[in-house]
Amino acid sequence: MQxxxxxxxxxxxxxxxxxxxxxxxxxxxxxxxFVREITELQKVHPVIPFSDDIFILKAVDLILICVQDDHIPxxxxxxxxxxxxxxxxxxxxLTAFEENVGVFYPLQSFAHLPDDAIPHIPILLEAKxxxxxxxxxxxALRFFNTCHSMxxxxxxxxxxxxxxxxxxxxxxxxxxxxxxxxNDIDFNLLKPLLLETSKKWxxxxxxxxxxxxxxxxxxxxxxxxxxxxxxxxxxxxxxxTKSIHQAHxx
Amino acid sequence: MQxxxxxxxxxxxxxxxxxxxxxxxxxxxxxxxFVREITELQKVHPVIPFSDDIFILKAVDLILICVQDDHIPxxxxxxxxxxxxxxxxxxxxLTAFEENVGVFYPLQSFAHLPDDAIPHIPILLEAKxxxxxxxxxxxALRFFNTCHSMxxxxxxxxxxxxxxxxxxxxxxxxxxxxxxxxNDIDFNLLKPLLLETSKKWxxxxxxxxxxxxxxxxxxxxxxxxxxxxxxxxxxxxxxxTKSIHQAHxx
Numbered sequence: 001m002q003x004x005x006x007x008x009x010x011x012x013x014x015x016x017x018x019x020x021x022x023x024x025x026x027x028x029x030x031x032x033x034f035v036r037e038i039t040e041l042q043k044v045h046p047v048i049p050f051s052d053d054i055f056i057l058k059a060v061d062l063i064l065i066c067v068q069d070d071h072i073p074x075x076x077x078x079x080x081x082x083x084x085x086x087x088x089x090x091x092x093x094l095t096a097f098e099e100n101v102g103v104f105y106p107l108q109s110f111a112h113l114p115d116d117a118i119p120h121i122p123i124l125l126e127a128k129x130x131x132x133x134x135x136x137x138x139x140a141l142r143f144f145n146t147c148h149s150m151x152x153x154x155x156x157x158x159x160x161x162x163x164x165x166x167x168x169x170x171x172x173x174x175x176x177x178x179x180x181x182x183n184d185i186d187f188n189l190l191k192p193l194l195l196e197t198s199k200k201w202x203x204x205x206x207x208x209x210x211x212x213x214x215x216x217x218x219x220x221x222x223x224x225x226x227x228x229x230x231x232x233x234x235x236x237x238x239x240x241t242k243s244i245h246q247a248h249x250x
Numbered sequence: 251m252q253x254x255x256x257x258x259x260x261x262x263x264x265x266x267x268x269x270x271x272x273x274x275x276x277x278x279x280x281x282x283x284f285v286r287e288i289t290e291l292q293k294v295h296p297v298i299p300f301s302d303d304i305f306i307l308k309a310v311d312l313i314l315i316c317v318q319d320d321h322i323p324x325x326x327x328x329x330x331x332x333x334x335x336x337x338x339x340x341x342x343x344l345t346a347f348e349e350n351v352g353v354f355y356p357l358q359s360f361a362h363l364p365d366d367a368i369p370h371i372p373i374l375l376e377a378k379x380x381x382x383x384x385x386x387x388x389x390a391l392r393f394f395n396t397c398h399s400m401x402x403x404x405x406x407x408x409x410x411x412x413x414x415x416x417x418x419x420x421x422x423x424x425x426x427x428x429x430x431x432x433n434d435i436d437f438n439l440l441k442p443l444l445l446e447t448s449k450k451w452x453x454x455x456x457x458x459x460x461x462x463x464x465x466x467x468x469x470x471x472x473x474x475x476x477x478x479x480x481x482x483x484x485x486x487x488x489x490x491t492k493s494i495h496q497a498h499x500x
Contacts, residue, residue, distance in 0.1 A: 014461065069471055091463075091471045108443050109461045112454050117446045122439045148439065157433040158440075160475050164483075165426035166443050167462035168490045169419040174456035174497065176415035183407040189372045189398065190408075191452055193358050193416050196367045198448030202441055204362050206424035211264065211359045212417035213341075221319055221341045225410050232493065233414075239489050240418045243482065247424065 001131070004061040004084075004139040008032040010054070010075055012041065014110035015088050016066035020048065022118050026143055031060045054078045062086060062139065064104060076101060086127075086136060090159030093152040094126050102127035102136050105155060106144075109166055123147040124155055175233065207247070214244035251381070254311040254334075254389040258282040260304070260325055262291065264360035265338050266316035270298065272368050276393055281310045304328045312336060312389065314354060326351060336377075336386060340409030343402040344376050352377035352386050355405060356394075359416055373397040374405055425483065457497070464494035 006029040009016050016033070024030055031049065035041060038050040057063075057079060065075055065087040072087050076098075079085060086104040094103055103126035108117070123140040125147050127133035133149070140147035150158065173194065180187035200209050213221040222241060229237055256279040259266050266283070274280055281299065285291060288300040307313075307329065315325055315337040322337050326348075329335060336354035344353055353376035358367070373390040375397050377383035383399070390397035400408065423444065430437040450459050463471040472491060479487055 068466065069468060091474060107439055109447060109459070111459045111461050112450055113446060114449075117442070120442045122442060124439075148436075150435075154433070154435050156474070156478065157429065158435050159471075160478060161426040161429045161435070161437070161440060162443060163462050163464075163475065164429065164487075165423050165440055166447055167460065167464060167494065168422050168486075169444075170447055170451075170456050170459055171464075171490060171494045171497070172418050172422070173415050173451055174460070175493070176411040177456055179407065179411045179414065183404070185400075185404050185408050185411070186398075187411070189357055189374075190411060190415055192367070192370045192372060193412060194419075194448060194451050196363060197359060197416055197420055198444060198451075199364075200362055201420075201423055201444050201448075206420050206427055209359070209361045209420055210417065210424070211361050212413050214413075214417060214421075216318065218319060221409075224341060224406070225413065228406065228410060232496070235489055236418075236493055237414075239485055240421060243425070243486055244417065244421045246482070247421070 001134060001138070002061070003142075004135060005029060006031055006060045007062045007064060008034065008058070008060045009064045009066060010034040011066035012048075012050075013066065013068075015106065016064075018110050018113060018118065019064060019066060019088075019106075022115075023143065028143075031058050057083070059083065062135075064088065084132060084135070090124075090162065091156055093156075094128065095152060099129045100132065102132055103152075103155065104136060104140065105150075107158065107162065109170075119143070119145055124150040124158065126150060126152060126155065172236075175236070179233070210244065210248060212244075214241040215248050217245065217249075251384060251388070252311070253392075254385060255279060256281055256310045257312045257314060258284065258308070258310045260284040260313060260315045261317035262298075262300075263316065263318075265356065266314075268360050268363060268368065269314060269316060269338075269356075272365075273393065278393075281308050307333070309333065312385075314338065334382060334385070340374075340412065341406055343406075344378065345402060349379045350382065352382055353402070353405065354386060354390065355400075357408065357412060359420075369393070369395055374400040374408065376400060376402060376405065422486075425486070429483070460494065460498060462494075464491040465498050467495065467499075 008031045009020050012035045032051045033048050034051050034054055038052045041050055063085040069089050069092050072092050081098055084100045086102040088104055090105050105124040106121045108121040123144050125136050177187050258281045259270055262285045282301045283298050284301050284304055288302045292300055313335040319339050319342050322342050331348055334350045336352040338354055340355050355374040356371045358371040373394050375386050427437050
C-alpha cells in the first residue's frame with residue numbers, strides 16, 4: 001500500500017494553520033498551501049509554499065481541504081478526479097463526491113490549542129473506497145493517537161453534540177465572564193469551579209453532577225436571579241432553567 | 251482573638267457532608283451535626299454526633315448552617331442570639347440578620363468533588379461585626395488557600411455567574427451526552443475537546459475561544475442542525491445560536 005508522504009493543504013484558517021505546522025514539524029513534505037490571497041501571508045510566513053491558484057496544482061499523495069463547509073464542493077470540483085483528497089468538515093456529507101474523496105475530521109476546537117493537545121485529537125475518517133480508507137487510516141495513526149471510522153450521518157450528529165458541549169458551553173462561560181465584568185466582581189474566583197466540573201466530566205455523567213437552584217427547584221432563588229438579569233440573559237436563563245427542571249423532575 | 255476550634259454543623263446534604271469530613275480530618279472538634287431525621291444516617295455513620303433537635307444545642311465557637319436557602323431564617327431564629335453562626339448560601343442576604351451571623355460561602359459544586367479540590371475552594375465571607383469577620387477569616391484561612399470579603403449583593407451576582415458558567419454548562423454537556431446516546435455515537439470522543447476548552451478557560455477569555463457555525467454565521471450548517479434536533483433541543487439551540495451571533499457580530 002502506498003503511504004501518504006507528500007501532501008498539500010487548501011486553506012490556512014485555524015485548522016489549516018495548525019495542521020500545516022504540525023505535519024511540517026513531523027517531517028511530512030508539504031508541497032503547496034492554497035489560499036485566496038497570499039501577499040500578507042508570505043510576508044509573515046516566508047517559508048510556506050503558498051499558492052493562490054488551485055489550477056496550477058502539483059500531484060501529491062493527498063490534498064487536505066481545510067476550508068469552510070460552503071466552499072468544499074467548489075474546491076473539489078476544481079481538482080482533477082485522479083487526485084486523492086480529504087476534507088476536514090464535521091457537517092459535509094460524503095455521498096455527493098467521487099471515489100478519491102475522503103473525510104479527515106479532527107474533533108477539536110483549534111482556537112488557542114496548545115501543541116501538546118494535537119496528538120490526542122480524535123480523527124474521524126470516512127471514505128467509500130476501502131483501499132483509500134486504509135491509506136487515510138495509516139496516515140492518521142502515524143500522527144494521532146486514535147482515529148475512528150464514522151459515517152456522514154454519525155459525523156453530523158457528533159458535530160451537533162460538539163456544538164452543544166463545546167461552542168454553547170464556551171459561550172455561557174463568556175456570558176458569565178461578561179456578567180462579572182459588568183458587576184465588577186472577579187471572574188477568577190470561578191475558575192476552581194470550572195476546572196473541577198470539567199475534570200468530573202471525564203469520569204462522571206454530567207447528569208449526576210447537576211447542582212444549583214434549577215435542579216433543586218428553588219423558585220425563590222430562581223425568581224430573585226431572573227429579576228437581576230438583563231433581557232438578553234433572561235431568555236437564556238429561562239430556557240436553560242426550564243430544561244434542567246424538565247430533565248431532573250423524574 | 252478567640253479562634254474557632256469547636257464547631258457544630260446544621261445540615262448533612264452535599265455541602266454539610268463534605269465540610270463535616272474535611273474539618274474532622276483536619277482535627278476540628280465537631281460537637282453536633284443537626285439533621286431532620288437521624289435514624290438511617292446513624293446506621294451508616296455511627297461515629298457522627300447527629301442530633302435532630304436544634305433546641306438541645308451545645309455552645310460552640312461556631313455553627314455552620316449548610317441547609318437550603320429557604321430554611322436558613324428559620325434555623326437562625328431557633329439558635330440563641332449569643333451563639334456565633336455562619337451560613338453557606340450564595341443567595342441569602344445578610345442584612346436581615348444579627349451581629350453574630352456571618353456568611354461562609356464555598357464557591358464550588360460539591361457533587362462528586364474529589365478531596366484534593368477542597369483546599370482550593372474560594373471561600374466568600376461576610377459579617378457585619380469586624381471582630382467576628384476576623385475570626386471567620388482566620389478560620390477559613392486555616393483550612394482553605396483563599397478567602398475573600400464579599401457583600402451580599404456581590405455574592406448574589408457571583409452566584410448568578412456560577413449558575414451560568416457551571417450549572418448551565420453542565421446541563422449542556424448532559425444534553426450532548428444524551429444526544430450521543432440517542433444517536434448511538436460515542437460521547438467519549440468528545441472528551442479531549444471538553445478537556446482542552448476547559449483548560450483554555452483558565453488562561454484565555456472565552457470570547458476569544460469561540461468557534462463553530464454560530465460564530466462563523468454558517469447558516470447552511472445551522473439550518474441542517476436545526477432540522478436534526480428534537481423540539482426541546484431546538485429551543486435551546488436557537489436561543490444560544492442567536493446569543494452567540496449577537497455577541498460576535500460586532
